[in-house]
Amino acid sequence: MRLLVSLLLIGACAAQARAGSTLQRVEQRGVLHDALVDDYPPFGFIDANNELAGFDVDVARAVAARLGVKLDLATPGWETIVSGRWQGRWDICICSMSPTEERAKVLDFPVRYYNSPAVLVVNKNEQRIHSVADISGKRVGVGTGSSYESYLNKALSIPGAAPIAYPFHDVIVIPGDETVNFRNLALGPGLRLDAIVSDIATARTAIDSTHALKIVGDVLYAEPDVVATEKGDPEWNTTVARAVDALKADGTLAKIARRWFDADITLDEH
Amino acid sequence: MTNTDVRGVPPAESARHDAENSIPASHAARHDGPRGYFLLKVWLTWVALFALLAAACVGLKLDLGFVAQKLPYLLGLRLAPNGFIQGAALTLLVTCCSMVFAMLVAILTAFGRMSSNPVAFALASFYASLFRGTPLLVQVLIIYLALPQVGIVLGALSSGLIALSLNYGAYLAETIRSGMMAVPHGQREAAMALALPPWLVFWKVTGPQALRLIIPPAGALFVSMLKDSSLVSIMGLWELNFLAQAYARATYHYMEMLIAAALIYWAMSIAFEMVQLRLERRFGRSLAWQARR
Numbered sequence: 006m007r008l009l010v011s012l013l014l015i016g017a018c019a020a021q022a023r024a025g026s027t028l029q030r031v032e033q034r035g036v037l038h039d040a041l042v043d044d045y046p047p048f049g050f051i052d053a054n055n056e057l058a059g060f061d062v063d064v065a066r067a068v069a070a071r072l073g074v075k076l077d078l079a080t081p082g083w084e085t086i087v088s089g090r091w092q093g094r095w096d097i098c099i100c101s102m103s104p105t106e107e108r109a110k111v112l113d114f115p116v117r118y119y120n121s122p123a124v125l126v127v128n129k130n131e132q133r134i135h136s137v138a139d140i141s142g143k144r145v146g147v148g149t150g151s152s153y154e155s156y157l158n159k160a161l162s163i164p165g166a167a168p169i170a171y172p173f174h175d176v177i178v179i180p181g182d183e184t185v186n187f188r189n190l191a192l193g194p195g196l197r198l199d200a201i202v203s204d205i206a207t208a209r210t211a212i213d214s215t216h217a218l219k220i221v222g223d224v225l226y227a228e229p230d231v232v233a234t235e236k237g238d239p240e241w242n243t244t245v246a247r248a249v250d251a252l253k254a255d256g257t258l259a260k261i262a263r264r265w266f267d268a269d270i271t272l273d274e275h
Numbered sequence: 276m277t278n279t280d281v282r283g284v285p286p287a288e289s290a291r292h293d294a295e296n297s298i299p300a301s302h303a304a305r306h307d308g309p310r311g312y313f314l315l316k317v318w319l320t321w322v323a324l325f326a327l328l329a330a331a332c333v334g335l336k337l338d339l340g341f342v343a344q345k346l347p348y349l350l351g352l353r354l355a356p357n358g359f360i361q362g363a364a365l366t367l368l369v370t371c372c373s374m375v376f377a378m379l380v381a382i383l384t385a386f387g388r389m390s391s392n393p394v395a396f397a398l399a400s401f402y403a404s405l406f407r408g409t410p411l412l413v414q415v416l417i418i419y420l421a422l423p424q425v426g427i428v429l430g431a432l433s434s435g436l437i438a439l440s441l442n443y444g445a446y447l448a449e450t451i452r453s454g455m456m457a458v459p460h461g462q463r464e465a466a467m468a469l470a471l472p473p474w475l476v477f478w479k480v481t482g483p484q485a486l487r488l489i490i491p492p493a494g495a496l497f498v499s500m501l502k503d504s505s506l507v508s509i510m511g512l513w514e515l516n517f518l519a520q521a522y523a524r525a526t527y528h529y530m531e532m533l534i535a536a537a538l539i540y541w542a543m544s545i546a547f548e549m550v551q552l553r554l555e556r557r558f559g560r561s562l563a564w565q566a567r568r
Contacts, residue, residue, distance in 0.1 A: 043521055044521070044524055046525065050525055051518075051521045051522070051525060052525075053344075055348045055353065055355070055356065056356045057356055077357060078356070078357065079357075079511060080511040080513075081431065081510060081511040082509060082510070082511055084420075085419075085420060085510075085511075088420065090423050090424055091423070092423045092426065092428040093428060094423070094428055094430075182524065184524045184525070185524060188524075188527055214527075215527075
């Protein structure tokens with residue numbers, strides 16, 4: 006017991022030591038601790054060589070290089086990231102996060118790094134659903150804690166964006182791992198899921214890998230994706246924003262985008 | 276002096292009594308007695324069942340090339356991208372470290388439960404009740420997700436170790452306590468009558484006899500802990516279950532990856548059980564020796 010108490014104390018002291026300014030911490034250690042998810046291809050996933058790969062990983066590498074520090078990647082799980090209060094566990098999250106008002110309470114969003122609209126995905130043999138107006142009463146999969154989950158619950162509010170229309174009612178929201186959801190939808194229309202709301206880029210990747218899905222209807226809403234930091238270090242936020250803006254200006258971001266997608270998703274208007 | 280010398284029971288009677296009650300002794304009887312074919316038949320049945328299972332796996336037309344490609348990562352023969360160990364190696368590290376901590380916690384708690392000091396008793400019973408009465412998953416989440424809210428930030432690995440140690444320590448404490456209680460009171464009295472100091476009574480007389488009773492259920496607990504260590508995957512530790520799921524998700528080879536992970540867990544469990552059996556034999560050796568006589 007005594008050993009565990011001292012372990013806890015050591016942990017608490019370490020937390021105290023880490024609680025200083027993020028900028029200071031990154032500069033002192035020379036390491037950028039970036040949190041991202043491993044289940045969100047093509048933005049973040051574990052590739053054939055057991056390495057973390059994807060658009061978000063490449064952007065993180067570029068940002069770390071720009072700041073002149075080493076990069077350390079962690080995959081703590083989405084809910085852990087968006088719930089905030091990192092307490093110095095991570096310095097930054099380049100993890101395809103949409104800036105919602107809910108998240109803005111616990112995180113800062115210093116800079117936008119790409120735009121990718123939300124779409125509705127169904128099985129390719131689906132006959133009943135032609136647009137988002139047809140999903141009332143249907144089972145729709147979304148990533149747990151994602152902005153798409155808030156959208157289906159009619160509770161999504163993106164700061165600075167126009168109000169979003171919700172032309173549906175009584176949707177049965179099925180939160181889960183997005184990749185698993187796509188696989189479940191690919192099993193057949195209505196078998197486990199009737200539809201999925203997701204980002205257009207992840208949807209296209211899922212369509213290519215399963216050959217059993219399609220996008221229906223128009224874009225649901227435009228969605229910016231931002232870099233997230235822990236709340237309360239304006240200096241660090243400025244540093245991050247400056248680094249990402251520099252990567253935009255010198256074409257690095259566009260180059261990374263073209264490596265992963267047909268289009269440059271980092272442009273201001275998509 | 277061995278622990279059998281102070282029993283105050285005629286050797287023949289004691290041997291008969293123990294041969295009926297202890298597993299190691301009856302094992303020894305199987306080796307030597309007329310039931311010598313017993314083990315052979317057990318093995319043959321095992322081989323047949325294993326062949327059936329293997330045939331079922333072959334029938335599923337699994338992509339074995341994919342499994343072979345991922346196996347070095349699953350086993351942890353290669354390091355994770357961040358330079359830390361991963362896969363089964365990390366699972367073993369988490370389990371073994373938690374085992375050591377759980378034992379320390381459990382011994383302290385067991386003594387607390389048997390203490391005549393009311394505060395020690397209350398502390399021990401409160402802790403055991405709390406950690407046995409709440410799900411391990413909830414404990415993991417509280418330590419990893421909830422503690423940072425009050426300023427205590429633990430890494431994923433230390434959170435997992437603490438949760439597993441505290442949870443299993445509570446169970447193990449009860450196992451240790453029941454083992455200690457099961458040693459007949461006369462053993463201690465007889466040893467004290469020989470003017471042995473208390474620590475020697477524990478070390479040479481009551482301790483070894485209790486261990487004989489503690490080892491089988493404690494072994495079962497550690498095998499269970501090995502499998503429950505998969506819960507730490509939710510904190511992003513790249514252990515066996517995390518990797519199996521990540522590879523399965525990325526490629527939709529769920530059957531391959533989950534069966535591979537299950538087999539690796541199984542093999543590790545068997546290794547644990549073999550260690551347990553050796554310990555069981557070691558601490559039951561006086562009984563086995565008597566049974567043969």
